[in-house]
Amino acid sequence: MALTVWVMPAGAxxxxxxxxxxxxxxxxxAVLPAFEQAHPDIAVELQVLGYEDYHNALxxxxxAGSGAPDVAALExxxxxxxxxxxxxxxxxxxxxxxxxxxxxxxxYAVGQVTTTDGRIxxxxxxIAPGTLFYRRDILADAGADIQSVVTWDDLLALGRxxxxxxxxxxxxxxxxxGDAATxxxxxxxxxxxxxxxxxxxxxxxxxxxxxxxxxxxxxxxxIRREGLDAQIGAWSNEWYEAFRRGTVAIEISxxxxxxxxxxxxxxxxxxxxxxxxxxxxxxxSWGGSFYAIPEQSRNKEAAWTFIRFLTTRLDSQLTAFRAxxxxxxxxxxxxxxxxxxxxxxxxxxxxxxxxxxTASKIQVAVVDxxxxxxxxxxxxxxSQVLNEDRDVRSALEEAQQLILRRLRR
Amino acid sequence: MSVPSLxxxxxxxxxxxxxxxxxxxxxxxxxxxxxxxxxxLFAIFGLFPLVFSLWLSFHNWNPVxxxxxxxxxxxxxxxxxxxxxxxxxxxGNTLVLLVISGxxxxxxxxPLAFALNAGLVRMRDFFTAAYFMPYITSAVAVALIFSxxxxxxxxxxxxxxxxxxxxxxLGWAFEALDVRLPINWLGSSAxxxxxxxxxxMWRWFGWNTVLYLTGLQTxxxxxxxxxxxxxxxxxxxxxxxxxxxxxxxxLFAVTLTIIGNxxxxxxxxxxxGTGGGTSQAGLTSALYLYRTGFEWLYxxxxxxxxxxxVLVIGVLTLINFRLFGRESLQRREG
Numbered sequence: 217m218a219l220t221v222w223v224m225p226a227g228a229x230x231x232x233x234x235x236x237x238x239x240x241x242x243x244x245x246a247v248l249p250a251f252e253q254a255h256p257d258i259a260v261e262l263q264v265l266g267y268e269d270y271h272n273a274l275x276x277x278x279x280a281g282s283g284a285p286d287v288a289a290l291e292x293x294x295x296x297x298x299x300x301x302x303x304x305x306x307x308x309x310x311x312x313x314x315x316x317x318x319x320x321x322x323x324y325a326v327g328q329v330t331t332t333d334g335r336i337x338x339x340x341x342x343i344a345p346g347t348l349f350y351r352r353d354i355l356a357d358a359g360a361d362i363q364s365v366v367t368w369d370d371l372l373a374l375g376r377x378x379x380x381x382x383x384x385x386x387x388x389x390x391x392x393x394g395d396a397a398t399x400x401x402x403x404x405x406x407x408x409x410x411x412x413x414x415x416x417x418x419x420x421x422x423x424x425x426x427x428x429x430x431x432x433x434x435x436x437x438x439i440r441r442e443g444l445d446a447q448i449g450a451w452s453n454e455w456y457e458a459f460r461r462g463t464v465a466i467e468i469s470x471x472x473x474x475x476x477x478x479x480x481x482x483x484x485x486x487x488x489x490x491x492x493x494x495x496x497x498x499x500x501s502w503g504g505s506f507y508a509i510p511e512q513s514r515n516k517e518a519a520w521t522f523i524r525f526l527t528t529r530l531d532s533q534l535t536a537f538r539a540x541x542x543x544x545x546x547x548x549x550x551x552x553x554x555x556x557x558x559x560x561x562x563x564x565x566x567x568x569x570x571x572x573x574t575a576s577k578i579q580v581a582v583v584d585x586x587x588x589x590x591x592x593x594x595x596x597x598x599s600q601v602l603n604e605d606r607d608v609r610s611a612l613e614e615a616q617q618l619i620l621r622r623l624r625r
Numbered sequence: 626m627s628v629p630s631l632x633x634x635x636x637x638x639x640x641x642x643x644x645x646x647x648x649x650x651x652x653x654x655x656x657x658x659x660x661x662x663x664x665x666l667f668a669i670f671g672l673f674p675l676v677f678s679l680w681l682s683f684h685n686w687n688p689v690x691x692x693x694x695x696x697x698x699x700x701x702x703x704x705x706x707x708x709x710x711x712x713x714x715x716x717g718n719t720l721v722l723l724v725i726s727g728x729x730x731x732x733x734x735x736p737l738a739f740a741l742n743a744g745l746v747r748m749r750d751f752f753t754a755a756y757f758m759p760y761i762t763s764a765v766a767v768a769l770i771f772s773x774x775x776x777x778x779x780x781x782x783x784x785x786x787x788x789x790x791x792x793x794x795l796g797w798a799f800e801a802l803d804v805r806l807p808i809n810w811l812g813s814s815a816x817x818x819x820x821x822x823x824x825x826m827w828r829w830f831g832w833n834t835v836l837y838l839t840g841l842q843t844x845x846x847x848x849x850x851x852x853x854x855x856x857x858x859x860x861x862x863x864x865x866x867x868x869x870x871x872x873x874x875x876l877f878a879v880t881l882t883i884i885g886n887x888x889x890x891x892x893x894x895x896x897x898g899t900g901g902g903t904s905q906a907g908l909t910s911a912l913y914l915y916r917t918g919f920e921w922l923y924x925x926x927x928x929x930x931x932x933x934x935v936l937v938i939g940v941l942t943l944i945n946f947r948l949f950g951r952e953s954l955q956r957r958e959g
Binding site for chain 1: 687688689690691692693694709710711769772773776777778779780807809811812813814898899900902903904905916919920921922923924
């Protein structure tokens with residue numbers, strides 16, 4: 217059910233509708249009082265739907281040509297699909313001139329909403345640098361040190377140390393990671409050559425058979441073959457249970473993952489976690505949210521005022537950060553003292569500074585409309601490599617063929 | 626008696642035409658006006674999507690750009706489907722699941738309904754209600770519970786199997802079959818289909834039992850009484866009275882199973898996701914259709930796929946009708 221929140225009385229000049237999903241809506245609500253004060257002439261109506269329902273409803277509205285909000289929030293998983301073909305306003309044009317503002321935001325996030333023909337169709341609000349979360353206690357018990365992990369092979373060696381049978385029943389009780397596929401996905405997201413995307417080169421040719429993918433899937437396969445992962449799919453009940461019981465030593469995820477752990481997955485593990493960068497100096501993006509203006513909006517200027525307020529003002533970005541831990545895309549925000557505060561859940565580590573530094577090192581990757589297709593077909597290859605022990609190169613070859621076929625390139 | 630004035634006559638004439646019109650409206654048009662809500666709603670929510678999806682299946686369309694971006698593609702989408710290995714794989718999976726989850730449902734439901742109807746079971750109403758429970762429970766909730774049951778490390782099923790394998794009685798069997806424990810029910814392609822089939826069967830056998838129970842109650846008691854007088858055993862009664870007279874209900878129940886299973890969606894979605902799991906072992910046609918349309922945004926291909934599915938369901942229903950239908954319906958007429 218749509219939840220409609222009237223924030224301003226009707227009849228106060230222009231009214232704009234803002235569409236969002238949980239819990240980004242909480243960040244918007246936190247910023248709203250300040251916006252009302254600064255712009256009493258613009259009334260904001262917030263429409264919130266569940267994550268998938270929201271994006272599907274937005275898709276329907278774009279298809280039908282009416283019913284879309286004036287400001288539409290977009291999650292990174294949907295950006296490539298929505299960005300590449302019409303429907304969203306090109307913000308490089310007058311009166312938006314977004315190019316004057318782009319230096320404010322972390323460059324890779326701007327790259328994620330820039331099309332190959334140079335349009336910019338959304339503005340980043342929060343980002344998610346990818347990092348390696350590890351359990352301090354499990355590593356200590358196994359006599360392993362996270363500092364020893366410099367290369368991806370070191371991670372495998374660490375896995376051999378921590379994967380152990382504790383109760384002597386002949387089966388491992390503690391594993392390196394829940395799902396070896398997570399490691400593969402982190403690896404091929406790093407080291408993207410200049411001007412390329414995760415799955416496609418600048419000419420739209422899939423690159424999933426490149427060495428980057430072969431290396432990533434091969435390592436994941438070794439992890440599975442040696443029994444170092446628990447073979448648990450991410451975001452399943454069993455996966456949560458593994459974190460509660462403390463049976464996996466690491467997880468690679470976005471900066472927001474700590475919040476999920478602390479809020480509902482395993483709050484009782486507070487203080488036992490730490491974060492560090494991925495091996496071999498890889499810096500990867502693992503999530504993020506954006507705001508766009510659908511073409512069909514009749515209040516584009518008011519919508520633009522609102523988006524600018526959310527994304528270019530230091531206090532708005534910090535308010536959103538305090539409300540839902542939305543890591544600011546606005547680089548200026550990282551200078552705030554709050555980024556040097558220790559995070560109790562991560563054992564008092566100054567993790568936000570680490571994430572900010574990670575974010576600044578993430579490369580700009582080209583976004584391709586075929587990303588959603590490629591991602592799923594590569595995932596299919598990964599699951600065959602892991603679960604059926606299929607040859608890495610032949611699985612990737614097949615993925616490449618299927619991508620070309622589906623995209624008709 | 627005075628002569629009516631002109632004004633009066635005019636008024637009467639107007640009144641009579643009005644009443645005639647009213648009469649016509651009431652007799653001819655009003656019925657349509659009264660039933661029109663159905664037709665209006667049907668046209669909007671039934672007919673329009675149907676026609677639109679057919680129209681769409683001959684186009685290439687990414688919905689993000691709006692309706693104006695539809696491009697005529699002719700038979701392209703159908704040609705693509707015919708040569709798409711994943712479409713055939715999905716169709717094959719769906720048919721396999723139809724057989725391995727559909728057939729056992731009926732093999733369990735018919736004897737069960739017979740036992741309930743024959744009074745072989747105490748607390749008949751309780752069991753009927755209990756068997757029906759899975760059907761009215763939300764598919765999503767059921768599938769979530771089952772995904773917990775199928776868990777690799779902490780799943781109930783694997784815990785039970787591990788215990789069985791550790792006992793002397795059954796341990797040798799697991800060694801002989803070389804079963805690697807724990808079983809990755811939802812990760813390895815060999816187990817995905819059985820895992821889905823078990824869930825589907827569990828969810829639908831009660832529905833079929835109730836259908837058959839209803840059918841059994843239309844069979845006259847006297848036939849059984851006469852058979853008993855002739856000394857027929859329960860098994861013989863089941864074989865020679867119950868099964869033949871149940872054919873019309875079988876036709877109905879099997880048709881529903883075919884249609885329901887060809888559209889299998891919720892259960893595999895929750896268990897293995899829209900990708901269909903390892904080697905697409907759990908990718909059903911409906912999942913592939915959803916993914917093509919709503920995740921990859923190839924609306925034309927998805928529409929073509931849905932019409933291909935209509936065709937397949939039609940053919941299967943026809944086969945089913947040939948098997949169960951003709952004879953039983955003829956008997957009704959006779």
